[in-house]
Amino acid sequence: MSTPLLQARDLHVEFSSRGRRARAVDGVNLAVGEGEIVALVGESGCGKTTLARTLLGLERPTSGTVLYGGQPLTYTSKALKAYRREAQLVLQDPTGSLNPRHTVYEAVAEGPRIHGMANEEQVVAEALSRAGLRPPERFFLRYPHELSGGQRQRVVIAGALALNPRMLVADEPVASLDASVRGEILALLLKLREELGLSALVVTHDLGLAWNIADRVAVMYLGRIVESGPVEEVLKEPKHPYTQALLSVLPESPERVVLSGEPPDPTRIPGGCRFHARCQVLASGAAALAGVDSRCRSELLEVLPAVPEAQAACYYADTMAADEAVVR
Template sequence: MFDEASEILRLENLEVHFPIQGGMLDHLLGRPSGAVRAVDGLDLTIQRGEIVAVVGESGSGKTTVGRAIAKLVQPTGGTLRFEGRDMTSVSGGATLSSYRRCVQMIFQDAYQALNPRHTVFDIVAEPLRSLRLVRTSDELDTRVSQALTAAGLSPPDEFAARFPHELSGGQRQRVVIAGALAVKPGLIVADEPVSMLDVSIRAQILQVLMELREQRNMALIFITHDLPVAWLIADRIAVMYLGRLVEIGTADEITFNPQHPYTIALRDATPKIGVTGQRGELSSLQGEVPSAARLPKGCRFHPRCPLAFDRCRQEEPPAAQVGRQHTVVCWLASEANSAAAGLT
C-alpha cells in the first residue's frame, strides 16, 4: 500500500529519559541520581496517508512518543526525521515554526486543551495567527470556517461565537481537531482523542479522522490503550511496553494473530459479548508493570510473560520477522523462526 518514497516520519532508536533528582547533595551538585526511561530505543516509520495506532497500557511510553514527535519534549537520544530532514535537536526558532505547520497534536482532554475565555473562532484561529499563515481577516475567516466544517462543526457560523462551556464533549473534541486542521498539517498525533467520549460520539470522531485521511492524504498517529478501537481505525498497530516497541504489524495481524505474550494479554483483557448475548469472561493481566527507572535485567517483558524461560532473565530478545509486515520482539518468536528456518 505504501512505499519508501511516501515516508513522512522515521524514528530511529528514539530515547526520552527524564532525570530523577536524588538527595540534597545531588541537588546541590546538579547531578541526577537516575533516570526514568520513558522511551528507550524506539524504531518506527510512518508513511504519508497512513494511520498507525500506538497501543499500550498506562506507563508504556506511548504518550511520551507522541509528545516527542510534536516537539513538546526533547528526545535525549536517537533521531527523528520528518520528510527526510533531521529534526531531533530542533527546539526553537523558524525551523520549529515550520515544523509545527506540518505536525499538530490532538490532546486527550479537550476541555483542558481549550482556553475557556476564548471563543471557538479564536481557538481555531490561534495557530494561524501565531504561525503567521494568513494575511487578511477574510482569509482568516475562510480558513477557520473550512477547519470547522472539516471537523464536522457545520454550519461553522453556529459554533464560531460559542465558548467551550457551551459545547458538548464531542463538539469540544471537534474544536480541538479543527484547531489542528487549520494549519493543514501532513501529520497529526492524536493522543487518546476518544477515550473520554460516549461510544456513539466516539464513532463519529473516528469517522471524521478516517475521512480526513482520505480527503487530505494526511498521516495519523493514533495513541490509545484500546485494541479494538485501534483495529477499527488503523492500517498498522504498534504495541508498546515499558518504553519499547514489542510488536508491530497490520491491524488484522496484531488483533487476530498476536504473537507477543503481552499483546495476547491485551487482546484477552478486552471485554467480549457472547453469541447468546451473555458477557464473555474477562481475563486479567497478572503482575505489575516494572518501574521505568529500575528496569529488570534481561528481557524486560518477563513479568507479564506466562511462558517466560531462563533465557528471558539473561538477555534482551532480537526482533523476529513472523510475517510480511509483522515483527515481534520476543525469544519465543525468534526461536520459532530459527526452528522453521532449520526445517527449510
C-alpha cells in the same frame, strides 16, 4: 515502504527521577508513511505519550533522531515553528485543551494568527466545516461549555486542521468521550485521511480502537516497541504475550489473561526480556518447554526495526515461528 513522513530512529528519552535516570523511551524505531494511520498502543506509563511528544519536538531525545520527510528535526525556534504547522497534536481532553474564556472562533483562529495566515475568517470556517461543525458560522461565538463533548473534540481537531497539516498526532482522541460519540470522531479521522491525505499517529490503550482506525499497529511496553505490523495480522494473531494479554480484555476474546503486578519502574528496567517478570507464557512453563526460559530472564532482545511486516521481540515467539517453518 518509501521514505516515511515521520520517523523515529533509535530514539531514547530519559528523565531524572529521585536521583536515577528513568528511561521513558528506550530505543524505538517507528515510521508513519504518507496517508497512513499508525496506532501506538500500550498500558498507561509505557512511554507512549513521551514518544508522541518527542516526535512532535515537544521533548528533545537523549539520543537518536526524529526525521520528518527524511530530514532530521532541527530544534531551533524557527524550525520547530515551521514543523509544528506541518505536524499537529490533538489531545484526549477537549475540555482541558480549550480555554473556557475563548469562543470557538478564537480557539480555531489561534494557530493561523501565530503563523500569520491570511483570510483568517475563511480559514476558521473551512476548518470547522471539515471537522463536521456546519454551518461553521453558527459555532463562531459559542464557548466550550455550550458544546457537547463530541463538538468540543471537533473544535480541537478544527484548530489542528486550520494550519493545513500533513500529520496529526492524536493522544487518546476519544478516551474522554461517550461511546456513542467515539465512532463519529473515528469516522471523522478516517474521512480526513481520505479527503486530505493526512497521516496520523493515534496513541491509545484501546486495541479495539486500533482495529477500527489503523493500518498498522505498534505495541509499546516499558519504553520499547515489543510488537508491530499490519493491524489485522497483529490483532488476529498476536505473537507477543503482552499483546495477547492486552487483546484478552476485549469482549470477543475467548480467554482473559490477567497480568501480575504493575509495569516495572523505568529507572530499573529488568534484564533479559523486559516483560519476563509479568509474562504468562514464562509463568505457565511453556517457555521452559520451548527451552527459552533462561534467555527470557537474562538475554537482552534486539530493538525492533521500523519495517512494515509483522514482527515481535520475543524469544518464545521466535521459537514457535521456527518450529512452524520446519513443519511446513
